Amino acid sequence: MPAPITEEQSRRDRDALLDAAEQLFYERGFRAVGMDQVRAACGLPLKRIYRFFPTKEDLVVAMLGRRDARWRANLAAHVERTADPRGRVLAVFDWLAQWFAEPGFRGCAWINAFGELGSSSGPVLAEVRSHKRAFHEQVAAWTAAAGIPAEPVCLLAEGAMVMAGITGDPAPARQARAAAEVLLGAAVAPRPAAG
Known part of the structure; x- marks a missing residue:
């Protein structure tokens, strides 16, 4: 026995x-x-x-959940090494550039899961949405401290993930970082006096 x-x-x-x-x-x-x-x-x-x-669906959901915890912890560890709130926003894109350049990078696992299974699996869709919501909340904490809204920064990050996954090139992270710098600059630029 x-x-x-x-x-x-x-x-x-x-x-x-x-x-x-x-x-x-x-x-x-x-x-x-x-x-x-x-x-x-x-x-x-x-x-x-x-x-x-x-079920295989249960395995996919568990795998995505475990990856989410590790992925967001690695992002936070990188970003929070920077003390300056504006620098933290830019550090998100620096981390993305490093991730995109890793051997075997194949895009965002959650975007991939949504594309393949999101329309046919409620549990997978829920896990994808949970990850994206948690990522948005994470970014929102850093953007609030820098005085800019989270939505444009999240859209820049998500767009960079999609484009890097499609092209296999980390350049979208640098391009998105440059756009985030413009957002940060606009937040501190003096406003013209009214009329």
């Missing part, structure tokens, strides 16, 4: 499963990857995989 699986082993197996799923889904796409490929990559039997996540 096999030894019972410990809580620690379960945690390691679940992490290995999520690591394999994230790599495969991000590299190849959510629809293109089947559970047999995930099984082969993580080395767990399908029965064990389905104990963790009864």
Whole structure:
């Protein structure tokens, strides 16, 4: 009789499963990857995989949730090294440029998930919206301190993510940063006296 699986082993197996799923889904796409490929990559039997996540949709949602926590924590760690509020807004785009230049960059995982599954999976759509809302709130805290609205900065960041994913070039982060500098400049430019 096999030894019972410990809580620690379960945690390691679940992490290995999520690591394999994230790599495969991000590299190849959510629809293109089947559970047999995930099984082969993580080395767990399908029965064990389905104990963790009864459906592929459950696995996708868990993977996106875990990636969200790591992604936003890395962004915050980078941005908050800058003390100046205006510099923090620009640091968002510096971080994006670094991310876009990483080997294997394939765009935003949440935009990709929305494009592939958003119309057919309520739970995936909810996870994508949750991530985008949390990102907007994160950016809003930095833009409020810099005296500019969050929406244009978020649109610049999201547009840069889409364009970098499509072109495979990190240049959209630099272009979006330049536009954010204009927004920041307009926020402190003296206004002409009225009439």
